[in-house]
Amino acid sequence: MVNNTEKFASHFLTLEKIVGDTSITIRFIGKSNERNPSKFISPILSDVLHQSDSGNKEIVLDFKELEYMNSSTITPILKILDKATREKNYRITIVYRQSLKWQDLSFSALKIFELKDNKIKIIGK
Amino acid sequence: MKSYATGNTMLLEVKPKWEESDRVREKSNHFLKANGISHDIAYALSMTACELFENAVKYGTFYRADNTIYVAVEVSKSDIIIEVKNPVGEKSENLQQLDNTIQWIRGYQNPFQAYVEKLKEVSEKKLKEGESGLGLVRIAYEGQAILDFYVDENNILAVSAVYQK
Numbered sequence: 001m002v003n004n005t006e007k008f009a010s011h012f013l014t015l016e017k018i019v020g021d022t023s024i025t026i027r028f029i030g031k032s033n034e035r036n037p038s039k040f041i042s043p044i045l046s047d048v049l050h051q052s053d054s055g056n057k058e059i060v061l062d063f064k065e066l067e068y069m070n071s072s073t074i075t076p077i078l079k080i081l082d083k084a085t086r087e088k089n090y091r092i093t094i095v096y097r098q099s100l101k102w103q104d105l106s107f108s109a110l111k112i113f114e115l116k117d118n119k120i121k122i123i124g125k
Numbered sequence: 126m127k128s129y130a131t132g133n134t135m136l137l138e139v140k141p142k143w144e145e146s147d148r149v150r151e152k153s154n155h156f157l158k159a160n161g162i163s164h165d166i167a168y169a170l171s172m173t174a175c176e177l178f179e180n181a182v183k184y185g186t187f188y189r190a191d192n193t194i195y196v197a198v199e200v201s202k203s204d205i206i207i208e209v210k211n212p213v214g215e216k217s218e219n220l221q222q223l224d225n226t227i228q229w230i231r232g233y234q235n236p237f238q239a240y241v242e243k244l245k246e247v248s249e250k251k252l253k254e255g256e257s258g259l260g261l262v263r264i265a266y267e268g269q270a271i272l273d274f275y276v277d278e279n280n281i282l283a284v285s286a287v288y289q290k
Contacts, residue, residue: 035179068172070179081248109240112241112245
Protein backbone atom coordinates (compact mmCIF):
# COMPACT_ATOMS: atom_id res chain seq x y z
CA MET A 1 0.00 0.00 0.00
CA VAL A 2 1.33 3.44 -0.92
CA ASN A 3 0.52 6.25 1.46
CA ASN A 4 0.94 9.85 0.47
CA THR A 5 0.88 12.34 3.36
CA GLU A 6 0.34 16.11 3.24
CA LYS A 7 0.03 18.58 6.09
CA PHE A 8 -1.92 21.83 6.23
CA ALA A 9 -1.72 24.21 9.18
CA SER A 10 -3.58 27.29 10.32
CA HIS A 11 -2.87 28.80 13.74
CA PHE A 12 -3.19 25.99 16.31
CA LEU A 13 -4.81 23.47 13.97
CA THR A 14 -3.09 21.01 11.64
CA LEU A 15 -4.88 18.81 9.15
CA GLU A 16 -2.89 15.81 8.01
CA LYS A 17 -4.09 14.16 4.82
CA ILE A 18 -3.07 10.55 4.24
CA VAL A 19 -4.02 9.14 0.85
CA GLY A 20 -3.98 5.35 0.69
CA ASP A 21 -5.14 2.85 -1.91
CA THR A 22 -8.59 2.45 -0.42
CA SER A 23 -9.04 5.47 1.81
CA ILE A 24 -8.24 9.11 2.41
CA THR A 25 -7.76 10.03 6.05
CA ILE A 26 -7.82 13.55 7.43
CA ARG A 27 -6.39 13.78 10.93
CA PHE A 28 -7.39 16.87 12.92
CA ILE A 29 -4.54 17.73 15.28
CA GLY A 30 -4.36 20.51 17.88
CA LYS A 31 -6.93 23.22 18.58
CA SER A 32 -9.47 24.83 16.27
CA ASN A 33 -10.53 28.24 17.59
CA GLU A 34 -10.39 30.57 14.64
CA ARG A 35 -13.25 32.97 13.97
CA ASN A 36 -14.08 31.32 10.67
CA PRO A 37 -12.59 27.81 10.65
CA SER A 38 -14.58 26.91 7.52
CA LYS A 39 -12.26 29.11 5.48
CA PHE A 40 -9.36 26.77 6.25
CA ILE A 41 -11.16 23.43 6.62
CA SER A 42 -13.84 23.47 3.89
CA PRO A 43 -11.53 23.68 0.84
CA ILE A 44 -9.49 20.74 2.15
CA LEU A 45 -12.62 18.65 2.75
CA SER A 46 -14.01 19.59 -0.70
CA ASP A 47 -10.76 18.49 -2.25
CA VAL A 48 -10.96 15.18 -0.37
CA LEU A 49 -14.49 14.56 -1.67
CA HIS A 50 -13.21 15.14 -5.18
CA GLN A 51 -10.18 12.91 -4.64
CA SER A 52 -12.29 10.10 -3.21
CA ASP A 53 -13.31 9.38 -6.76
CA SER A 54 -17.05 9.42 -6.15
CA GLY A 55 -16.90 7.09 -3.23
CA ASN A 56 -14.37 4.55 -4.46
CA LYS A 57 -12.13 5.60 -1.59
CA GLU A 58 -13.46 5.82 1.93
CA ILE A 59 -13.02 9.22 3.62
CA VAL A 60 -11.97 9.00 7.26
CA LEU A 61 -12.16 12.13 9.41
CA ASP A 62 -10.09 11.36 12.48
CA PHE A 63 -10.60 13.72 15.43
CA LYS A 64 -8.79 11.66 18.09
CA GLU A 65 -5.90 14.13 18.32
CA LEU A 66 -8.10 17.22 18.40
CA GLU A 67 -7.70 18.98 21.76
CA TYR A 68 -10.40 21.63 21.37
CA MET A 69 -12.78 23.02 18.81
CA ASN A 70 -15.11 25.98 18.97
CA SER A 71 -18.69 25.67 17.76
CA SER A 72 -17.85 27.24 14.38
CA THR A 73 -15.60 24.26 13.65
CA ILE A 74 -18.62 21.98 13.59
CA THR A 75 -20.09 23.77 10.55
CA PRO A 76 -17.68 22.44 7.86
CA ILE A 77 -18.05 18.92 9.31
CA LEU A 78 -21.84 19.19 9.11
CA LYS A 79 -21.63 20.48 5.54
CA ILE A 80 -19.62 17.49 4.31
CA LEU A 81 -21.97 15.09 6.11
CA ASP A 82 -24.99 16.81 4.58
CA LYS A 83 -23.48 16.57 1.10
CA ALA A 84 -22.68 12.88 1.61
CA THR A 85 -26.20 12.25 2.93
CA ARG A 86 -27.86 13.95 -0.01
CA GLU A 87 -25.66 12.60 -2.79
CA LYS A 88 -25.32 9.10 -1.33
CA ASN A 89 -22.18 8.26 -3.28
CA TYR A 90 -19.51 8.97 -0.67
CA ARG A 91 -18.34 6.80 2.19
CA ILE A 92 -17.41 8.82 5.25
CA THR A 93 -16.29 7.57 8.65
CA ILE A 94 -15.86 9.93 11.58
CA VAL A 95 -13.55 8.64 14.29
CA TYR A 96 -13.31 10.26 17.72
CA ARG A 97 -11.82 9.51 21.14
CA GLN A 98 -14.63 8.13 23.24
CA SER A 99 -12.68 8.41 26.49
CA LEU A 100 -12.70 12.20 26.19
CA LYS A 101 -16.07 13.37 27.50
CA TRP A 102 -16.26 16.43 25.24
CA GLN A 103 -15.45 14.39 22.13
CA ASP A 104 -18.00 11.77 23.09
CA LEU A 105 -20.70 14.43 23.53
CA SER A 106 -19.80 16.41 20.39
CA PHE A 107 -19.28 13.56 17.96
CA SER A 108 -21.78 10.98 19.18
CA ALA A 109 -24.49 13.58 18.42
CA LEU A 110 -23.44 13.32 14.76
CA LYS A 111 -24.91 9.81 14.69
CA ILE A 112 -28.10 11.45 13.40
CA PHE A 113 -26.29 11.56 10.05
CA GLU A 114 -25.44 7.84 9.98
CA LEU A 115 -26.91 5.97 7.02
CA LYS A 116 -28.35 2.47 7.17
CA ASP A 117 -26.09 1.32 4.33
CA ASN A 118 -23.04 2.26 6.46
CA LYS A 119 -21.91 4.90 4.00
CA ILE A 120 -21.70 7.34 6.90
CA LYS A 121 -20.39 5.96 10.18
CA ILE A 122 -19.59 7.68 13.47
CA ILE A 123 -17.19 5.61 15.56
CA GLY A 124 -15.88 6.25 19.07
CA LYS A 125 -12.57 4.52 19.82
CA MET B 126 -5.76 40.76 29.65
CA LYS B 127 -6.08 41.53 33.35
CA SER B 128 -6.91 38.74 35.72
CA TYR B 129 -8.17 38.91 39.32
CA ALA B 130 -8.86 35.88 41.46
CA THR B 131 -10.13 35.97 45.02
CA GLY B 132 -11.02 32.64 46.57
CA ASN B 133 -13.92 31.21 44.62
CA THR B 134 -14.23 34.01 42.03
CA MET B 135 -12.13 34.95 39.03
CA LEU B 136 -12.61 38.07 36.90
CA LEU B 137 -10.93 38.63 33.55
CA GLU B 138 -10.82 42.01 31.81
CA VAL B 139 -10.22 41.25 28.18
CA LYS B 140 -9.85 43.33 25.02
CA PRO B 141 -12.48 42.43 22.43
CA LYS B 142 -10.04 40.55 20.25
CA TRP B 143 -10.67 37.07 18.92
CA GLU B 144 -7.10 36.00 19.63
CA GLU B 145 -7.82 36.26 23.36
CA SER B 146 -10.39 33.45 23.32
CA ASP B 147 -7.86 30.69 23.86
CA ARG B 148 -6.43 32.47 26.92
CA VAL B 149 -9.93 33.00 28.31
CA ARG B 150 -10.53 29.27 28.00
CA GLU B 151 -7.19 28.28 29.51
CA LYS B 152 -7.45 30.69 32.45
CA SER B 153 -11.02 29.54 33.18
CA ASN B 154 -9.95 25.92 33.01
CA HIS B 155 -7.00 26.50 35.34
CA PHE B 156 -9.14 28.44 37.84
CA LEU B 157 -11.88 25.79 37.90
CA LYS B 158 -9.40 22.96 38.44
CA ALA B 159 -7.68 24.97 41.20
CA ASN B 160 -11.10 25.13 42.86
CA GLY B 161 -11.48 21.36 42.85
CA ILE B 162 -13.65 20.99 39.77
CA SER B 163 -13.13 17.74 37.86
CA HIS B 164 -11.32 17.67 34.52
CA ASP B 165 -14.43 17.01 32.42
CA ILE B 166 -16.58 19.69 34.05
CA ALA B 167 -13.74 22.24 34.02
CA TYR B 168 -13.24 21.49 30.32
CA ALA B 169 -16.95 21.91 29.53
CA LEU B 170 -17.28 25.14 31.51
CA SER B 171 -14.09 26.67 30.10
CA MET B 172 -15.56 25.87 26.65
CA THR B 173 -18.66 27.73 27.88
CA ALA B 174 -16.59 30.79 28.89
CA CYS B 175 -14.85 30.69 25.52
CA GLU B 176 -18.10 30.44 23.51
CA LEU B 177 -19.66 33.33 25.46
CA PHE B 178 -16.51 35.41 24.99
CA GLU B 179 -16.52 34.69 21.24
CA ASN B 180 -20.18 35.79 21.06
CA ALA B 181 -19.27 38.99 22.91
CA VAL B 182 -16.52 39.75 20.38
CA LYS B 183 -18.86 38.97 17.45
CA TYR B 184 -21.96 40.81 18.59
CA GLY B 185 -20.74 43.43 21.08
CA THR B 186 -20.61 47.14 20.22
CA PHE B 187 -17.16 48.52 20.89
CA TYR B 188 -17.07 52.24 20.16
CA ARG B 189 -14.13 53.13 22.36
CA ALA B 190 -10.59 51.86 22.37
CA ASP B 191 -10.83 51.04 26.07
CA ASN B 192 -14.03 48.97 25.70
CA THR B 193 -13.61 45.72 27.55
CA ILE B 194 -15.23 42.30 27.85
CA TYR B 195 -15.55 41.01 31.41
CA VAL B 196 -15.52 37.28 32.07
CA ALA B 197 -16.42 36.15 35.58
CA VAL B 198 -16.22 32.60 36.89
CA GLU B 199 -17.68 31.87 40.30
CA VAL B 200 -17.65 28.54 42.12
CA SER B 201 -20.03 28.04 45.01
CA LYS B 202 -21.21 24.99 46.95
CA SER B 203 -24.28 24.52 44.79
CA ASP B 204 -23.30 25.83 41.37
CA ILE B 205 -20.74 27.33 39.04
CA ILE B 206 -21.59 30.58 37.26
CA ILE B 207 -19.91 31.87 34.12
CA GLU B 208 -20.91 35.44 33.25
CA VAL B 209 -19.67 37.49 30.30
CA LYS B 210 -20.40 41.23 29.99
CA ASN B 211 -19.96 43.49 27.00
CA PRO B 212 -21.41 46.78 25.68
CA VAL B 213 -24.22 46.58 23.13
CA GLY B 214 -25.98 49.12 20.92
CA GLU B 215 -29.26 50.63 22.12
CA LYS B 216 -31.35 48.82 19.52
CA SER B 217 -29.40 45.70 18.91
CA GLU B 218 -31.15 43.12 16.69
CA ASN B 219 -28.76 40.61 18.18
CA LEU B 220 -30.49 40.95 21.58
CA GLN B 221 -33.78 39.79 20.08
CA GLN B 222 -31.96 36.89 18.46
CA LEU B 223 -30.28 36.05 21.77
CA ASP B 224 -33.64 36.09 23.55
CA ASN B 225 -35.22 33.92 20.85
CA THR B 226 -32.40 31.39 21.01
CA ILE B 227 -32.48 31.09 24.81
CA GLN B 228 -36.27 30.71 24.79
CA TRP B 229 -35.99 28.13 22.02
CA ILE B 230 -33.46 26.07 24.03
CA ARG B 231 -35.69 26.27 27.12
CA GLY B 232 -38.52 24.85 25.05
CA TYR B 233 -36.74 21.49 25.01
CA GLN B 234 -36.82 19.31 28.09
CA ASN B 235 -33.53 17.75 27.07
CA PRO B 236 -30.81 20.02 25.63
CA PHE B 237 -29.53 17.09 23.56
CA GLN B 238 -32.72 17.29 21.49
CA ALA B 239 -32.20 21.02 20.93
CA TYR B 240 -28.57 20.39 19.95
CA VAL B 241 -29.51 17.70 17.43
CA GLU B 242 -32.20 19.93 15.90
CA LYS B 243 -29.66 22.72 15.52
CA LEU B 244 -27.12 20.34 13.94
CA LYS B 245 -29.71 19.41 11.30
CA GLU B 246 -30.57 23.05 10.69
CA VAL B 247 -26.93 24.17 10.39
CA SER B 248 -26.09 21.29 8.06
CA GLU B 249 -28.75 22.42 5.61
CA LYS B 250 -28.78 26.20 5.73
CA LYS B 251 -26.45 28.79 4.29
CA LEU B 252 -24.71 30.72 7.04
CA LYS B 253 -22.93 34.04 7.29
CA GLU B 254 -19.15 33.76 7.41
CA GLY B 255 -17.93 32.54 10.79
CA GLU B 256 -21.42 31.85 12.16
CA SER B 257 -22.67 28.49 13.28
CA GLY B 258 -25.56 29.33 15.59
CA LEU B 259 -24.40 26.37 17.66
CA GLY B 260 -22.56 28.17 20.48
CA LEU B 261 -25.43 28.67 22.93
CA VAL B 262 -27.07 25.32 22.37
CA ARG B 263 -23.68 23.66 22.75
CA ILE B 264 -23.35 25.38 26.15
CA ALA B 265 -26.75 23.97 27.16
CA TYR B 266 -25.90 20.47 25.93
CA GLU B 267 -22.17 19.95 26.53
CA GLY B 268 -21.82 22.49 29.33
CA GLN B 269 -25.09 21.34 30.96
CA ALA B 270 -25.65 24.98 31.87
CA ILE B 271 -28.78 27.12 32.07
CA LEU B 272 -28.49 30.32 30.07
CA ASP B 273 -29.89 33.74 30.92
CA PHE B 274 -29.17 37.38 30.14
CA TYR B 275 -30.00 40.97 31.02
CA VAL B 276 -29.06 44.42 29.78
CA ASP B 277 -28.40 47.13 32.36
CA GLU B 278 -29.07 50.90 32.16
CA ASN B 279 -25.62 51.48 30.64
CA ASN B 280 -26.32 49.08 27.76
CA ILE B 281 -24.05 46.42 29.15
CA LEU B 282 -25.20 42.94 28.19
CA ALA B 283 -24.55 40.20 30.74
CA VAL B 284 -24.97 36.61 29.57
CA SER B 285 -24.73 33.93 32.24
CA ALA B 286 -24.43 30.17 32.17
CA VAL B 287 -25.19 28.39 35.43
CA TYR B 288 -24.05 24.83 36.02
CA GLN B 289 -25.70 23.14 38.96
CA LYS B 290 -23.39 20.77 40.82
